[in-house]
Amino acid sequence: MDTVLNIISAKLKEAFEAAGYDSTRVCASISNRPDLCEYQCNGAMALAKQAHKAPLAIAEDVVAQLKGSDMFEAIDAVAPGFINMTVSGSFMAGYLNGMTNSDKFGLEAPDKVKTIIVDYGGANVAKPLHIGHLRSAIIGESIKRICNYIGHKAIGDVHLGDWGLQMGQIIAELRARKPELPYFDPEFKGEYPKEAPFTISELEEIYPTASKKCKPDSETYDPAFAAEAHDNTVKLQQGDPGCRAIWKHVIDVSVADLKKNYDNLNVEFELWKGESDAQPYIPAMLKDMKAKGILEESDGALVVNVTEDDDKKELPPCIIVKSDGATLYATTDLATIVERVKLFDPDAIIYVVDKRQALHFQQVFRTAHKAGIVDDGVELFHLGFGTMNGADGQPYKTRSGGVMRLEVLIREINEAVLEKMKEGRELSEDAEETAKIIGLSALKYGDLSNQATKDYIFDINKFASFEGNTGPYILYTIVRIKSILAKYGQEPSGCIRFTGEATEKALMIELAKFNEVIRAAYEEKAPHKICAFIYDLSNAFNSFYHEVKILTESDEQKKDSYLSLMLLTKNVLETCIDLLGFKAPERM
Ligand code: ARG
DSSP, rough: OHHHHHHHHHHHHHHHHHHTOOOTOOHHHHHTTTTTTTTEHHHHHHHHHHHHHHHHHHHHHHHHEEEEEEHHEEEEEEETTTTEEEEHHHHHHHHHHHHHSSGGGGOOOOOOEEEEEEEEEOTTTTTTTBBBHHHHHHHHHHHHHHHHTOOEEEHHHEOOOOOSTTHHHHHHHHHHHHHTSGGGGTOOSOOOOOOSSSOOOEEEEEEEHHHHOOOOSSOOOOOOHHHHHHHHHHHHTTHHHHHHHHHHHHHHHHHHHHHHHHHHTTTTOBBOOBHHGEEEEEEEHHHHHHHOOOOOEETEEEEEEEOOOOOOSSSOOOEEEOSSSSSSSHHHHHHHHHHHHHOOOSEEEEEEEGGEEEEEEHHHHHHHHHTSSSEEEEEEEEEEEEOOTTTSSBOOOOOTSSSBHHHHHHHHHHHHHHHHHHHSSOOOOHHHHHHHHHHHHHHHHHHHHHHHHHHHHHHHHHHHHHHHHHSSHHHHHHHHHHHHHHHHHHHHOHHHOSSSOHHHHHHHHHHHHHHHHHHHHTTTTHHHHHHHHHHHHHHHHHHHHHHHHOOTOOHHHHHHHHHHHHHHHHHHHHHHHHHOOOOOSSOO
C-alpha cells in the first residue's frame, strides 16, 4: 500500500495537471497547523513565477478541481497560496481497512532485497559488560529488526573483542596462580582438559588484577609480569597450543555469560564472530594492499593515506602495521570486511559503535574502498552513538562512583518499576516477572527515544514512570487495549467505519502514519522516529478512550468498529515495540 501522503499527493498532482499546471514538484505534507487542517500542500507557491499567476489563484484553480472528491471533507485555498486539506472519515477508514487486511499493514517490500550486516554489541571477552556496551546492543538490535521488517536480510554480528592484550595478561595471571596446569608445561603432549580452569566470576577478578600488574602507574605494577603478558600475546598469535587452549576457555566461559546477559536484554546475534576470526585474512590482505601500492612506509610503520581532495580537515593516515610488526584495531576491522565480503557479499555494513570512534571508522572505510576490499556500491556506515550520562552530566556511574555494570543497572531499573507498581495496589504473584518486562521497556525506550548520536541523561525515575514519554506508558496503553478486548470477549470484525468522533478521526490519522514512519526509521537509521510515533499514537488512543464510550455503546455496528480500530492500534503498537526490541506483559 502506498502511504497516505503519497495517495494525497497523487490526487493533488492530477488536479494540478487538470487545471493546466506543472505537477512535477507537487506533494502533500502533514499540516504544521493541525488546528486548521490535517494535510497541506504548498505547491502553488512554487509555481507562481513559472505560471505568471498569483499563488492564491493557482491554489483556487486546483481546489476547484477537487471539490466534490470523496477523499476530502474540506479542501480550501488560503492566502498566500496554501491548499489546506481535511480528509474524509470514509477515506481514512478505507485506508485503515487496507492496513488491517494487508501483510505488515501494507508496507511494501523493497525492489531488491539487500544483505545488511549490523555490527553491534562489541563486547570484549573476559571483561564484564558495562553500560558503554548497552547502547550498542539496544540500538543495533533495533536497527537490525527494522531492516528485516522492511524486507531486507539483516545479519547481526556481535564482533567480540577476543584478540587483545587482555589475553596475554589473563594467561600470565593464571600461570602465577596455578603453575601446575598442563597448559604451562611445554612437554605436555596429551589432551588439555575440556573444563575451564576458572569460572566467570573468577575470570572477572583475574582480568582486572592482571591488567593492574601491567600498568606502570598502578601500585601493583610488575614489569616482569607485564613482559610475560606481552610474550603470551605473541605466543597466542603464533599458535602456541597451551595459550590457545586457555584462550578458548576464556572465550567459552565469557560467551556463555554474555549470552545470558544479552538474552536478558532481548538481544540476539546471528553471528558470534570475533576479532580473532579476522586474523587469518590479514596476510593476504596486506599482500594485496602492497601489490596495489597503497601501503606507504612512515617511521617504520605501514600506513594508507586516506586524504581526499575536498577534505576540510586533514585526516591522519590509517596505520595498518606498526613498526614492531604488530597489527592494530584498524587492521582487524579491515580484515573483518574481507571476511564478510567473502562469506556474505553484503550490500551494506552498519557499525553501531560509540561516536568517539568516528575517526577510526572514517579511516577504515576509506581504506576499504581505496584497497578495493569492498565495491564502491557497498555502503559502510558508522552509526555513532552518544554517551549515556548520569544526572551530573558525566558518564553514568554506580553510587560509589565506579563503572556501572549492566546487570546492576538492570536490577536497579527493575526495582524502580516494582516500586511504581506497588503504588496504590497489591502486587500479584507474577509481579516480579512483569517488572522485568516493564523494566526492559523503560531502559530501551529511554535510550531509543533519543536520537542515537546525542548524549542523554539516564534518569531511572523518569524512564520507569507509567506516565509521559516512556516505555511503561506505551506498555500501559497496550495492556489497556488488551483488557478491553478481553472484556468484549469476541473477535472484532476488523472492519472500521468512521462514526464522526473527533478523537476517533485523530486516532485514525495517527495510525495511518505507520508506513511512512517505518520507512523513515529505516532510511535514516532512526529508531527514535518509531518512539515518537508510538507516543503520539498512544496519546491519540488514550484521548479516544476517554472521550468515547466503547463497551457500553448500544449500536453494535459502532461498537464493533471501535473495537476493530482498537485492535489495529494494538497490533501496530505491538509491532513497533517489537522493532524496538521489547514486548508488553499481559497485565500491569
Ligand atoms: N570491542 C570494541 C569496544 O569495546 C567495540 C567493537 C566495535 N566494532 C568494530 N567493528 N570495531 O570498544
